[in-house]
Amino acid sequence: MYEETGCFDPNSMAEDAVQENKELELQNQLSFNMDNSNNTNHLMQHDPNQSNWDTSVQVLTYQRRHDHIDFNHISQDDQQHCNINVSSSFSPTTPDLLNLLHLPRCTASNSSISFANPNQTPSVYDPLFHLNLPPQPPLFRELFQSIPHGYSLQNSLFGDERDTIGGADLEFSREIACIGRGGREAGGGKIKKHFATERQRREQLNDKYKALRSLVPNPTKTDRASVVGDAIDYIKELLRTLNELKLLVEKKRCGRERSKRHKTEDDGAGDVESCNMKPLGDPDQSYNYGSLRSSWLQRKSTDTEVDVRIIDDEVTIKLIQRKKIDCLLFISKVLDHLQLDLHHVAGGHIGDYYSFLFNTKILEGSSVYAGAVANKLIEVMDRQYAAVPPTSSY
Amino acid sequence: MEFLGSASDASCITRARRRQAYDDSTEFKSKNLHAERRRRQKLSDRLLTLRSLVPMITNMNKATIIEDAITYVEVLQRDVKILSDQLLEMESSSEEKEKPIKIDDQIDNADDQEMKKNGIEEDVEVTKINGKKLWMKIVFEKKRGRFTKLLEAMTYLGFEMTDTNVTTYKGVILVSASVERTYEDTLEVQETRELILQIIRSI
Numbered sequence: 086m087y088e089e090t091g092c093f094d095p096n097s098m099a100e101d102a103v104q105e106n107k108e109l110e111l112q113n114q115l116s117f118n119m120d121n122s123n124n125t126n127h128l129m130q131h132d133p134n135q136s137n138w139d140t141s142v143q144v145l146t147y148q149r150r151h152d153h154i155d156f157n158h159i160s161q162d163d164q165q166h167c168n169i170n171v172s173s174s175f176s177p178t179t180p181d182l183l184n185l186l187h188l189p190r191c192t193a194s195n196s197s198i199s200f201a202n203p204n205q206t207p208s209v210y211d212p213l214f215h216l217n218l219p220p221q222p223p224l225f226r227e228l229f230q231s232i233p234h235g236y237s238l239q240n241s242l243f244g245d246e247r248d249t250i251g252g253a254d255l256e257f258s259r260e261i262a263c264i265g266r267g268g269r270e271a272g273g274g275k276i277k278k279h280f281a282t283e284r285q286r287r288e289q290l291n292d293k294y295k296a297l298r299s300l301v302p303n304p305t306k307t308d309r310a311s312v313v314g315d316a317i318d319y320i321k322e323l324l325r326t327l328n329e330l331k332l333l334v335e336k337k338r339c340g341r342e343r344s345k346r347h348k349t350e351d352d353g354a355g356d357v358e359s360c361n362m363k364p365l366g367d368p369d370q371s372y373n374y375g376s377l378r379s380s381w382l383q384r385k386s387t388d389t390e391v392d393v394r395i396i397d398d399e400v401t402i403k404l405i406q407r408k409k410i411d412c413l414l415f416i417s418k419v420l421d422h423l424q425l426d427l428h429h430v431a432g433g434h435i436g437d438y439y440s441f442l443f444n445t446k447i448l449e450g451s452s453v454y455a456g457a458v459a460n461k462l463i464e465v466m467d468r469q470y471a472a473v474p475p476t477s478s479y
Numbered sequence: 480m481e482f483l484g485s486a487s488d489a490s491c492i493t494r495a496r497r498r499q500a501y502d503d504s505t506e507f508k509s510k511n512l513h514a515e516r517r518r519r520q521k522l523s524d525r526l527l528t529l530r531s532l533v534p535m536i537t538n539m540n541k542a543t544i545i546e547d548a549i550t551y552v553e554v555l556q557r558d559v560k561i562l563s564d565q566l567l568e569m570e571s572s573s574e575e576k577e578k579p580i581k582i583d584d585q586i587d588n589a590d591d592q593e594m595k596k597n598g599i600e601e602d603v604e605v606t607k608i609n610g611k612k613l614w615m616k617i618v619f620e621k622k623r624g625r626f627t628k629l630l631e632a633m634t635y636l637g638f639e640m641t642d643t644n645v646t647t648y649k650g651v652i653l654v655s656a657s658v659e660r661t662y663e664d665t666l667e668v669q670e671t672r673e674l675i676l677q678i679i680r681s682i
Contacts, residue, residue: 286542289542290545293542293545293546293549297545297552300549309522313525313526313528314525316548319552320533320548320552320555321532323555323556326559327559330559330562330563330566333566334565334566334569338569413640414627414630414634417626417627421627426623427626429645431643431644431645433640433657452570454566456559
């Protein structure tokens, strides 16, 4: 399709996989996207797989469109090298910036543009003129202008240029180096993302949605709206859990302090009473006793659903399980273990499910939080399911 | 040509394709338009909510909202882990271990007195419903772990509670359940009653 001439010919890098690797290397060397031979695909809609459209190239050509006079200021002999005429078939073989950039080339058959003979006066023709590209930052122009002529494709290339290129250009070139699939920064980094193609942007966005989904405990549907919805619910749940835990830790700490204080006073006689007492004068306590502890969360596993609500010291557990296992016993054991006093249970067989509602009270001295209850229950239920085949009943 | 006019990036290309699609099926266009609009509205509403929850650090475009949400969730998860570990650590300290035992005695004593006060007796009633199904009503004194032991015994004997209702009142537990016998041998109603009474007294 496209002929690349010049000392470096990306097309000679053969197949895609190899090409991509090598291009990435070169990319690092030059910090230009070397994938330009594929860029034209974008224009041409030839190969949807290779779509690394280099916006830097667009920048370049756009700038050239406007600043062709500047361009012409580059020494005359280089006009031939740095020829804007993208018709590669006519370009000279000398390594020049344009060839290295692998500007998009259009075959004559598809283009209504007529290519001027490069050997003639370097007309500043911009094949991308029709595209009406949005104005790009002038960084690239400086970059382009500052690059000396007739360099060769070597590692030292960019090293040399670094000295000449201004700070802004360095940043820009760093951005260019980030182009490509590997350019995704783990959230929180300050490197600007610069996408070569819209497709890359879309893919990165999809990856982010997937990552968000993977964090949430009970993901249901995969579509974007429900991922965000689940995330919202999960964040709220985490905030509730945090509040609950803070309250518990506070209570524990103050309880300890109180008992220590009383120990020193009454030689250990007042331990039990002290923890039942609610001293109003203590500034630490006022917050705890004024607010009602409340927490709620849901957990689902393959065959079990657990809904735990805690208000003050009452824990309400709703449990639904799918398989026909007599779970009352195990749940009761778990509740005993967690120091929850069973006050009321209702439930039974509903169709394929066993559904139960437990009203329990937290025994004094136990600091159990909603997450712990739910997780423990699910863990026990899953263990039971795993153990079912060998031991059906006692 | 087409490719030139259709612009430089995928969005423009899809716009062109969409234009084509619209021309082809103007009827479907209106149905889809509403549904699509609603879908997009739903997503943007939710993103707005997410945005409001997260203490955002960077820009306000879609990608960064999601990204910041991811970091925020991770931060929250980490905090929860830290706090819960702290709590566990505090629980395992020796002071805490003493208290629950003392309190147990307190509660149990209180219940004992209540039951005797109210004159409620331990009781078992058993009725046959059909075939292997029985209905039981069990009243016994409430003490920590007694219910669990009752359940253990019943499972051991092959009784499975299909529909259960348990309440507690004044130190007494009332269990009313429809029970199925899973073993082949059927016990008579009286025998079952005796059995259960024995269980209660022994636990």
